[in-house]
Amino acid sequence: MPEGTCGRVIGRYALFDALATGGMATVHFGRLLGPVGFARTVAIKRLHPQYASDPEFVSMFLDEARMCARIRHPNVVPTLDVVATKGELFLVMEYIHGESLGLLMKTLTKRGERMPWKIAVSVLAGTLHGLHAAHEAKDERGIPLALVHRDVSPQNVLVGVDGMARVVDFGIAKATGRLHVTRENAVKGKLGYMAPEQMAAESITRQADVYSAAVVLWEALAGKRLFEGESEAVILSRVLTGEVKVPSSLTSDVPKELDEIVMKGLSREVGVRFKTAKEFALALERLGPAALGDVGDWVERTAGASLERRSSRVAEVENDPQELTPSGTTDPPPDASASRDGRPSQSGSVRYIPAPKGSAEKTPATGGLSLKSGAKTAQWIAIGVVGVAAVATVGGWAIASRGPSEVAAAQNTGSAATTSTATSTPSTAVAMGTSTAASTATPQTATSTSATASAMSSTSNGALPAPSGSAPRAWGSGSSKSPGPVVSSKKSPFDLGGRN
Known part of the structure; x- marks a missing residue:
């Protein structure tokens, strides 16, 4: 069974099917499991286990979480949480129902189609606004992070x-105050989208992201890769010295004004490019990009099949009648975890949630009984214990309230009555002494309960059992002429308001 078919619980999240896989991590969709039935679908980025023990990759992963937490913009996928188990790391993000621009472009290429230029302009304008928000991000003290995405x-x-375009994956972003520092002369990013100064491992600025966004826009308009080659060396040479044609030379519907904007962003001279991503975005928006609703419709037409499959799967998980419960604790190390059949699991999971379709699997520890039914049984047992203790306490309180005259009369009764009283009194005393621990039932409590219940059932309308040879007296009905039970002026803690 492929991983993700069953939800794996990590803390307060359930992990399900994989959405995308990269060299460093895999993104799954999951569910946030809150109290009182609250739940929310999220995306969970899981660092590959082979990298979770590498300090360099761990620091990169945590840096991504820290930086994304400082970026608040609708065109950036927000980071919600970080889960660190013993041996694994997870980054929790908002789940976006959509597809990557790369997959959408590949789908169009297979169909022999091209992206409408207004759609491309809208998508890249949103992307640039998200990048600008990242470039302007500050730390907790208000100091600029000088963040550059680089990928x-x-x-x-x-x-x-x-219809919204959102920037994701700040895993290799450059920023002030990172825990992880790129090794000297190390080049990070995809060669075909790197700015020339980035390839030279020079000091880079936000304008490197401006260049990369211009490459993406050129490819979206032209329907092909800008820099291709059989090897990295060939790609590198073409980025640095290769000729770049204007998009309108490959597709006639691209306006000349758009050509100028794209080529300015692609300039190999940093000083010629747009100074900021926002400046680039505003230039595109002046051309009249497609509305968000039109972009959303285009996404559904282009990737309708894959989106429908994902929607169905998400709906199955969201409507799963099985009760998902967060573990509440951190997962143990991978070698200490258990799979559904009780054997050690290689993936480091702790507890599995059945898939929506479900199968009648039995839990070895319960002999086939579900935890949910066991919990209900425990609840009824607890209610019964509390009820027994309450009845015993009320009966003991009532008997203890009897007046001295009645006690004396009871002592003058026959031997049978004396024996009965001697049997019930110690039990009642035990019940009164243990009334504060209502959750614990003892044989003595059970005896006092039986005696008290018998005494109460022999009377009617709340009358106390009368001593031998005397008539029953109503609760609290003693008069000044004849001795009666002593009635306290304070209400009993068990009084519901019907008696004083």
Whole structure:
């Protein structure tokens, strides 16, 4: 059974099917499991286990979480939480129903179609606004992070069915205050989208992301890769010295004004490019991009089949009648975890949630009884114990309230009555002494309960059992002429308001 078919519970999240896989991590969709039935669908990025023990990759992963938490913009996928188990790391993000721009472009290429230029302009304008928010991000003290994404590509732009483009994956972003520092002369990113200065391992600025976004826009308009080659060396050479044609030379419907904007963003001279991503975005928006609703419709037409499959799967999980309960504790190490059949699991999971379709699997520890039914049984047992203790306490209180005259009369009764009283009194005393621990039932409590219940059932309308040879007296009906039970002026803690 492929991983994700059953939900794996990590803390307060359930992990399900994989949405995308990269060299460093896999993104799954999951569910946030809150109290009183609250739940929310999320995306969970899981660092590959082989990297979870590598300090360099762990620091990169945690840096991504820290930086994303400082970026608040509708064109950036927000980070919600970080889960660190013993041996694994998970990054929890908002779930966006949509597809990556890379997949959408591949789908169009297979069909022999091209993206309408207004759609492309709208998607890249949103992407640029998200990048600008990242470039302007500040830390908790208000100091600019000087963040540069460094990996702007079609794969890292998510286009939702709501028409919004969102930037994802800040895993290799450059920023001030990172725990992980890139090794000297190390080049990070995808070669075909890197700015020339980034390839030279020079000091880079936000304008490197401006260049990468211009490459993505060129490819969206032209329907092909801008820089291709049989090897990395060939791609590198073409990025640095290769000729770049204007998009309108490959597709006639692209306006000349758009050509100028694209080529300015693609300039190899940093000073010629747009100074900021926002400046680039505003230039595109002046051309009249498609509305968000039109972009969303285009996404559904282009990737309708895959979106429908994912929607069905998400709906199955969201409507799963099985009760999902967060574990509440951190997962143990992978070698200490158990699979559904009780044997150690290689994936480091702790507890599995059945898939929506479900099968009548038995839990070895309960002999086939579900935990849910066991919990209900425990609840009824607890209610019964509390009820027994309450009855015993009320009966003991009532008997203890009897007046001295009645006690004296009871002592003058026959031997049978004396024996009965001697049997019930110690039990009642035990019940009164243990009334504060209502959750614990003892044989003595059970005896006192039986005696008290018998005494109460022999009377009617709340009358106390009378001593031998005397008439029954109503509760609290003693008069000044004849001795009666002593009635306290304070209400009993068990009084519901009907008696004083």
